[in-house]
Amino acid sequence: MDALTVCPGEGNSLALSDLPEPEPGPGELLVEGLEVGVCGTDKEIAGGEYGWAPPGREQLVIGHESLGRVRQAPQDSGFSEGDLVAAVVRRPDPVPCGACARGEFDMCRNGRYTERGIKELDGFASRLWCVEADYAVRLDPGLREVGVLTEPTTVVAKAWEQIRLVGERSWFEPRRVLVTGAGPIGLLAALLGTQQGLEVHVLDQVTTGAKPDAVKALGAEYHHGSAKDVAARLNPEVVIEATGAPSVVFDAMSGTAAYGIVCLTGVSPAGRSLSVDAGALNRDLVLENDVVIGSVNANLRHYQQAARALAEADTGWLRNLITRRVPLDRFAEAFTTEPDDIKVTITLD
Structure with missing residues (x-):
């Protein structure tokens, strides 16, 4: 074969x-x-x-x-x-x-x-x-044309699960999420955000084409400015980072609301230097009870969650x-x- x-x-x-x-x-x-x-x-x-x-x-x-x-x-x-x-x-x-x-x-x-x-x-x-x-x-039989998206959906199903687990260490009712990156992971993260009834914003570099159209079709808002400016303006309670770009990662971390949660799903390349005000970042994380978590791969439970999310989409x-x-x-x-x-x-x- x-x-x-x-x-x-x-x-x-x-x-x-x-x-x-x-x-x-x-x-x-x-x-x-x-x-x-x-x-x-x-x-x-x-x-x-x-x-x-x-x-x-x-x-x-x-x-x-x-x-x-x-x-x-x-x-x-x-x-x-x-x-x-x-x-x-x-x-x-x-x-x-x-x-x-x-x-x-x-x-x-x-x-x-x-x-x-x-x-x-x-x-x-x-x-x-x-x-x-x-x-x-x-998978639902109706997913024949799109079921290949199951595995990437598991990545964001797990990310959302981890966000909830971390958030529920205290009162947690997020309203606004910023997703950085409009590739498959970012767009599927946005999908699961809209399925939870959240106000979803997606940031990417391109200004026209399939990515902005996909975001708008979800009823979400598309942005293409700098991550630092967009995060500061939106002040999101949750950020799902799907680019792996080091500057975007740190800009997203510095722009959340108090008790903000940043979930990193993009893997950054090694060997690139970036100047960061580590003191200010540490101060914000501590004084606002912020959390930064990494999330990768998925287990059987996340595949089941992904299958349900795709069937409902x-x-x-x-x-x-x-x-x-x-x-x-x-x-x-x-x-x-x-x-x-x-x-x-x-x-x-």
């Missing part, structure tokens, strides 16, 4: 390979791959900057943003032939740490977890793939987030960024 593979650590090794069809093990689903999303992590792996092949192998099947249809399911698995599914990316470490032992493997303490399509486990960019029934989530709006679909045999096009891209996917069927 066709599968998109890479040799982690080697640039320009992304290739379409002919691999044996997988055989499901006990408790596993056999799934027909329909679509995979391409994100920054995939591009880093393809560029040789990141990723680990399965033990004893040089190649890794890439792709962690999955969408498939069940071809074969074990009895009593809770799944049936024809079900639309997405697969959980991370698996707990074998030791396990305290968090992994309790199903919170997105919070693994010792780093020995594995991840489909990223770290030591094959991903989903193949015509067929297998997944343990306990690590699959059934306007399918037409979600469809507009997928700005390009590329066939598997033209995979290279999916790893080349175009100006109007929001989410690019690779079709497998």
Whole structure:
């Protein structure tokens, strides 16, 4: 069968390979791959900057943003032939740490977890793939065109959960949220904010096109000024930072209302210096009881939350987030960024 593979650590090794069809093990689903999303992590792996092949192998099947249809399911698995599914990316470490032992493997303490399509486990960019029934989530049949957005939605479902957990250490009724970045993560964070009835604002650099249109279609407000000025004007109780740009991160941290919560979901590049008034930042954090948290990955609970959020969303709006679909045999096009891209996917069927 066709599968998109890479040799982690080697640039320009992304290739379409002919691999044996997988055989499901006990408790596993056999799934027909329909679509995979391409994100920054995939591009880093393809560029040789990141990723680990399965033990004893040089190649890794890439792709962690999955969408498939069940071809074969074990009895009593809770799944049936024809079900639309997405697969959980991370698996707990074998030791396990305290968090992994309790199903919170997105919070693994010792780093020995594995991840489909990223770290030591094959991903989903193949015509067929297998997944343990306990690590699959059934999607509403109406999500066939947009279910590939499940994994990025889990990232923001977890972010919102963490924000609520932190906020509820005291009285917490936020009204206004600022999302910095209008890529897939930022726009999906805005979606979940509107689903909670919040006043949502989104900041990005572009002034026209698909991103501002998507924000306005949510009933949210789009901004393209400096993060410092926008945050100071809005004084949001919550900021979800989805750019990873260091200057935006610190500007957002300095512009929240008292008891403000900043959730960082974008990973900043290392090796870049930035001058920051650390004293003033520390003073504001302490005197206003502010909190800055990082959030990455997701566990099964967040996949279930994401599936519900997508089922409740306007399918037409979600469809507009997928700005390009590329066939598997033209995979290279999916790893080349175009100006109007929001989410690019690779079709497998």
